[in-house]
Amino acid sequence: MPGACAKPAEIAASLYVADGYRAWLAQSAVAKAARLARAAAPLETGGMLLGQVVDGEAHVFAVTGPGRKVRLARYTFESDRARDNRLVHRVWPRLRYLGDWHTHPGGRPVLSAMDLASIRETLTPDRPELLELLLAGPPGMESFEVALFTMVRGEDAPRRMTGGGE
Numbered sequence: 001m002p003g004a005c006a007k008p009a010e011i012a013a014s015l016y017v018a019d020g021y022r023a024w025l026a027q028s029a030v031a032k033a034a035r036l037a038r039a040a041a042p043l044e045t046g047g048m049l050l051g052q053v054v055d056g057e058a059h060v061f062a063v064t065g066p067g068r069k070v071r072l073a074r075y076t077f078e079s080d081r082a083r084d085n086r087l088v089h090r091v092w093p094r095l096r097y098l099g100d101w102h103t104h105p106g107g108r109p110v111l112s113a114m115d116l117a118s119i120r121e122t123l124t125p126d127r128p129e130l131l132e133l134l135l136a137g138p139p140g141m142e143s144f145e146v147a148l149f150t151m152v153r154g155e156d157a158p159r160r161m162t163g164g165g166e
C-alpha cells in the first residue's frame, strides 16, 4: 500500500522479557547509545529512551544524547530534563518517553542505589512503568553488556529483563 507507515515489526529489534513485561530495543537505538558511550568514555553519559507502546509492549526506536547543560562526572550523571522534554515534542512528535539509558564505563551491569533513586523519582501515577537501559563495559567502552530493566511504581526492586534475541 503506497504511503503506509513502517510497522514496529519491520524495524530490526531485540526482545527483552521480565514476567509479563515485554520490551523491544531497536538495534539502531542501541548502536547510537554505544557510539555516545564510546565518545564520552571514561565518563558516564546517557539520555532518554523514546518509542511507542503497541499492544502493551514497549518499542524503543530512538535514544537521545545528554542535554546541553548536562553535568558529566565519573560517577554521576544527570540529564537536563526540561530541555529533553522540549526536544521530544519538537523532533519526535509521534514518540513518547519510555525511560532512560546510561553507561557504566569500567563498571558492572547493575543499577546503583543512586540509579534506583533517580528512576523512582521519575515514576508518577501517569507514568507507572519505566525502562532503564544500562551499557556496562571496560573504561573505554570498546565493548559492552546490555542490561535492560523495568521499574514499576510501588515495587521495591527493578526487574532485569532477559533476552536480546531477534
Ligand SMILES: [Zn+2]
Pocket: 102, 103, 104, 111, 112, 115
Ligand atoms: Zn548507573
